[in-house]
Amino acid sequence: MQNYSLDNIGQVSEDVLEQAKHQPVVLMENANPSYVLMSAEAYRSLLRRLEDAENQVWGELAEKAVDSASMVGSDTFVSELKQLAALEEAQP
Missing domain, CATH: 1.20.5 (Single alpha-helices involved in coiled-coils or other helix-helix interfaces)
Structure with missing residues (x-):
């Protein structure tokens, strides 16, 4: 499972969505899991x-x-x- 910081989500949104097509993606906020994005x-x-x-x-x-x-x-x-x-x- 891939992790991304919510602070950087604007810069990596295409990559995040591409990753979410294949496996759940955890979005982190202050080093804590906040959301899970999946297809x-x-x-x-x-x-x-x-x-x-x-x-x-x-x-x-x-x-x-x-x-x-x-x-x-x-x-x-x-x-x-x-x-x-x-x-x-x-x-x-």
Whole structure:
């Protein structure tokens, strides 16, 4: 990643934009990173990767929730179904 001082940005703007086409460019102010300049395609790619990562995390959390959950009253429901099935079998 290339670094440029904001004090000199006017003199190197063409170079900065050319560099940003290929990789992110850090703009420095008082020796501290202030901004990151990147191409629109690199930015879109970054957003897609972030969205994919979020979806993966949410999917894993949902799977864990389903695996550890049980339906409220499921035992009673199953018991009632068995009783209904037994009644059905007992009728001619």
